[in-house]
Amino acid sequence: MARRTVDVTPVDRDDLRDVMGLWLAARVDNGSSKEAAGRALTDGRLSTALRRPGVHSFVARIDGEPVGYAIASENPFGLSPQAELAVEQLWVGPDARRHGVAKSLLAAVLSTAERSGCEVVVSNVPTASRDANRFFARLGFASVITRRVVSTSALRRKLAPESVETGHELLRRRRSLRSRAFPAAASRQF
Structure with a gap:
């Protein structure tokens, strides 16, 4: 069976509603309640974040239907000795996984990194996400830091x-x- 063609484009105003729907699905998929994720959308956090300078976002489509998205930011902390592009979020809907969507999204991130003069692409991957860790490791991402998180x-x-x-x-x-x-x-x- 031939793989369906994945089309990845930068997010523009027309794509914002699609990305918001995917973002909501990603939050619910990661354990957040639909109500909490919905509140985060209605207060405009996502659309504000996508408009910030240095933020690049992409939507992936198969047969015209949005199936995944990626959000990356240039040198998010400014502390790295070399310019970097950080993959802040990468998500593919369950039905579209294992069809090359995530690789296509990362190819768009890579092109953006090269155009921006970034020498490194980084991604924070949840420790508990075995599949995501394997995916990034297969693509050459190395573990460099352990990021620990605590509530205030x-x-x-x-x-x-x-x-x-x-x-x-x-x-x-x-x-x-x-x-x-x-x-x-x-x-x-x-």
Whole structure:
């Protein structure tokens, strides 16, 4: 069976609605609720992000139907010694996977990187996504960094200094509990 032709084009105003639908499907596919993803669309975050300077977005179609998209940004942090293009998002609908759509989208990203003078293409791939990691590894992407993520509330709890009194109180409570659990050990003198 012959592979269907994948057509990849830069996103323009006419494509925005298609990309929004694909983005919504990607968020739901990745575990977000449809309501939460819908709110992110209605507040305009995606359309605002796509209009930023240095952001390049592409939509892939098979037989005229949108089946995937890619969003890339030039040198997102400005800290790399060489110019880079970062693949921020790459998603292909489940029915269109294994038809060369992701490779076609990456080919468009590569062309943009070369035109922009970027020497490196990077992508943040979720650790738990085995298929995505294998896909990028087969294309020559190497693991360079481990990116760790924490919620602001969890980090605040971890960074909150323990007061001296709280620390002493915790130690006293532990010793008290230990002496109740092991009364013979508490009475021994060392």
